[in-house]
Amino acid sequence: MESRCENCIVRQFNSLRAMSKEELKKVSDAKVFKKVKKGEPLFEEGQKLDGVFCVRDGVSKLSKLSTNGKDQVVKLATKGAVIGQRSVIAGEHTNLSAVAVNDMEICFVPKENILNTLQKNPEYAVEVLRHMAHDLKEADDVIVNMSQKTVKQRIAEAFLYLQQNFGVDKEGFLALTLSREDISSVVGTATESCIRIISEFKKKGYLETSGKRIKIADEKGLQELVQGF
Amino acid sequence: MESRCENCIVRQFNSLRAMSKEELKKVSDAKVFKKVKKGEPLFEEGQKLDGVFCVRDGVSKLSKLSTNGKDQVVKLATKGAVIGQRSVIAGEHTNLSAVAVNDMEICFVPKENILNTLQKNPEYAVEVLRHMAHDLKEADDVIVNMSQKTVKQRIAEAFLYLQQNFGVDKEGFLALTLSREDISSVVGTATESCIRIISEFKKKGYLETSGKRIKIADEKGLQELVQGF
DNA sequence: GCTAAAACCTGACAAAAATCATATTCCTTC
DNA sequence: GAAGGAATATGATTTTTGTCAGGTTTTAGC
Numbered sequence: 001m002e003s004r005c006e007n008c009i010v011r012q013f014n015s016l017r018a019m020s021k022e023e024l025k026k027v028s029d030a031k032v033f034k035k036v037k038k039g040e041p042l043f044e045e046g047q048k049l050d051g052v053f054c055v056r057d058g059v060s061k062l063s064k065l066s067t068n069g070k071d072q073v074v075k076l077a078t079k080g081a082v083i084g085q086r087s088v089i090a091g092e093h094t095n096l097s098a099v100a101v102n103d104m105e106i107c108f109v110p111k112e113n114i115l116n117t118l119q120k121n122p123e124y125a126v127e128v129l130r131h132m133a134h135d136l137k138e139a140d141d142v143i144v145n146m147s148q149k150t151v152k153q154r155i156a157e158a159f160l161y162l163q164q165n166f167g168v169d170k171e172g173f174l175a176l177t178l179s180r181e182d183i184s185s186v187v188g189t190a191t192e193s194c195i196r197i198i199s200e201f202k203k204k205g206y207l208e209t210s211g212k213r214i215k216i217a218d219e220k221g222l223q224e225l226v227q228g229f
Numbered sequence: 230m231e232s233r234c235e236n237c238i239v240r241q242f243n244s245l246r247a248m249s250k251e252e253l254k255k256v257s258d259a260k261v262f263k264k265v266k267k268g269e270p271l272f273e274e275g276q277k278l279d280g281v282f283c284v285r286d287g288v289s290k291l292s293k294l295s296t297n298g299k300d301q302v303v304k305l306a307t308k309g310a311v312i313g314q315r316s317v318i319a320g321e322h323t324n325l326s327a328v329a330v331n332d333m334e335i336c337f338v339p340k341e342n343i344l345n346t347l348q349k350n351p352e353y354a355v356e357v358l359r360h361m362a363h364d365l366k367e368a369d370d371v372i373v374n375m376s377q378k379t380v381k382q383r384i385a386e387a388f389l390y391l392q393q394n395f396g397v398d399k400e401g402f403l404a405l406t407l408s409r410e411d412i413s414s415v416v417g418t419a420t421e422s423c424i425r426i427i428s429e430f431k432k433k434g435y436l437e438t439s440g441k442r443i444k445i446a447d448e449k450g451l452q453e454l455v456q457g458f
Numbered sequence: 459g460c461t462a463a464a465a466c467c468t469g470a471c472a473a474a475a476a477t478c479a480t481a482t483t484c485c486t487t488c
Numbered sequence: 489g490a491a492g493g494a495a496t497a498t499g500a501t502t503t504t505t506g507t508c509a510g511g512t513t514t515t516a517g518c
Contacts, residue, residue: 064370066376068378074369090366095366118358119352125354129318129357130318134319137315140368146372147301147375147417148299187376189376227296228297
């Protein structure tokens with residue numbers, strides 16, 4: 001296993017690529033490699049973070065507890081994502097909790113490395129800014145979808161998103177398998193409604209299932225549904 | 230009217246306060262003061278912006294058109310806000326359109342000023358980053374509210390938000406008067422539903438109205454409703 | 459102050475989604 | 489491979505919300 005940040009491919013996908021060689025070296029010396037098992041938390045909502053997590057492998061769901069007691073997944077973070085950046089930069093407690101959706105490999109990077117580099121390396125600051133700007137745009141899109149689309153459309157969209165971002169296995173099933181309950185809290189609906197709609201999609205030939213694994217059978221059909229036909 | 234950025238109080242509320250004197254001077258020389266009448270657009274969704282808008286007075290709604298043809302207001306920008314920062318920094322077309330909710334006074338600042346300063350002044354970059362981090366957190370909260378709260382709760386919350394952020398006039402009415410339709414597109418609901426719920430709130434003594442003007446009569450009641458009682 | 463247009467309001471109905479209850483299947487663990 | 493628990497599935501019902509269709513009031517412009 002390659003253990004130096006300088007040679008880590010994952011870095012290409014995130015803001016760390018804008019760091020200088022020396023800065024990266026410091027990060028690499030300070031970082032702590034960690035394995036997190038499926039279902040285990042990286043951190044809880046309201047916690048103060050001492051650094052950020054760079055995802056080497058696996059997927060984490062970032063969610064927030066609503067006053068009605070239900071969890072809402074705000075984002076899925078996968079290979080290359082840097083988790084906790086927002087709170088570390090703002091110097092605030094986290095507004096989200098992070099839980100591993102499958103087995104993960106992550107590197108913890110102390111906040112000093114991040115904050116120092118931000119102050120000294122404008123290239124890096126601007127790169128982080130670009131990433132954050134992108135996240136903000138995505139968040140705007142989610143807001144519009146949540147408020148203007150039906151549950152059926154949002155579920156269809158979720159499957160297309162999963163296929164696009166995590167791909168499929170050899171048999172064509174979605175590579176990232178989420179429980180129906182997780183899908184519900186991504187989409188923001190009751191678990192029963194989610195299951196019901198998945199059944200409906202099966203009957204209509206949009207999806208095929210095998211246990212909890214799901215395969216998209218009619219991508220175009222789903223896309224049309226999202227657009228509102 | 231004070232026309233130099235260096236002396237503009239509005240600047241205290243936004244990221245421009247982290248600029249140096251010389252940088253600010255350049256901004257001041259380059260900026261263009263503008264008045265925008267109620268209902269007029271600052272820019273449209275999908276447009277490429279040549280700079281950002283600093284709000285001196287008035288309020289603008291930032292909204293996005295959904296595929297179902299309805300507008301969703303994502304944010305209300307008021308005195309001190311800098312509009313268009315996200316797209317200018319990401320170098321992308323705007324994902325939102327901006328329309329004046331009441332008469333506005335704004336300063337247009339060319340993007341070169343912003344981008345140059347970002348590259349040269351880390352203090353400024355970090356300050357912008359902090360603001361963007363804050364916006365991102367707010368967006369997360371909106372996502373959770375949209376998906377987990379009822380329309381009734383969201384409307385109650387909207388009024389509390391309006392009172393908190395824009396205050397009340399001498400008679401106690403909300404200082405920012407939005408049409409029922411605008412409220413609907415903030416909350417993400419049908420105009421009729423919005424009107425119906427406002428009527429209900431009146432009957433229950435939470436609100437009082439006079440024409441389109443609205444006064445919060447029972448703040449605590451509204452708060453409890455938002456919490457889910 | 460008059461008038462037209464826009465905004466607001468209300469009722470009746472339909473559709474969407476949540477909730478509650480109860481099967482059934484799947485998957486782990488012994 | 490059997491037992492038990494968790495996840496998935498489905499039915500019945502209620503609640504919430506949207507839509508359509510008509511009213512009334514307010515507001516802006518002359």
